[in-house]
Amino acid sequence: MTNLEIDGLDIQILSMLMEDATTPYTEIAKKLIVSGGTIHVRMKKMQEMGIIKGSNLIIDAQKIGYDVCAYLGIYLEKGSTYKNAVDALEQVKEIVELHYTTGAWSMFAKLICRDTNHLRQVLNQQIQPIEGIQRTETFISLEESIKRQISLDM
Numbered sequence: 001m002t003n004l005e006i007d008g009l010d011i012q013i014l015s016m017l018m019e020d021a022t023t024p025y026t027e028i029a030k031k032l033i034v035s036g037g038t039i040h041v042r043m044k045k046m047q048e049m050g051i052i053k054g055s056n057l058i059i060d061a062q063k064i065g066y067d068v069c070a071y072l073g074i075y076l077e078k079g080s081t082y083k084n085a086v087d088a089l090e091q092v093k094e095i096v097e098l099h100y101t102t103g104a105w106s107m108f109a110k111l112i113c114r115d116t117n118h119l120r121q122v123l124n125q126q127i128q129p130i131e132g133i134q135r136t137e138t139f140i141s142l143e144e145s146i147k148r149q150i151s152l153d154m
Contacts, residue, residue, distance in 0.1 A: 005049060009034070010042055011152045014051075018149045021055045061112050068113040069144065072127070073105035073137040081132025082106065088130040094122050105137070116140075 009032065016028050025039040032039075046052045061069070076085060082100065089095055089109065097110040113119040119138070128136060 069141040074107040076106035
């Protein structure tokens with residue numbers, strides 16, 4: 001562990017909340033045999049340190065009609081177009097992740113779409129016309145086999 005400002009109790013708190021972010025602080029305190037105030041103080045400290053960046057509600061996209069998860073390798077014409085491309089890609093609501101990468105692509109994106117027609121529309125009308133994007137490669141995910149947070153081992 002490189003950050004000496006967090007200790008085993010912080011790791012235990014984080015691990016419990018990563019498993020279920022709706023766990024009440026009082027329940028965490030009970031399990032860890034500390035006061036509820038201690039949990040609040042520790043959480044505030046970790047938020048101020050930037051370790052905790054918020055919490056999210058996780059939905060099953062397929063159950064609300066978004067059946068296609070695709071990954072997109074994006075080739076830029078030149079590196080200097082990166083910032084403008086990111087600004088434009090940020091406007092595409094179907095992009096849920098975007099990474100600046102090494103290797104074959106300049107960027108790698110994850111998209112969630114209703115179906116393949118929706119994906120084709122997003123690619124043809126919103127992404128490929130962006131200035132600086134030379135071309136893209138699309139990969140459709142057939143199944144998400146593993147999805148997890150990093151394991152916090154001390």
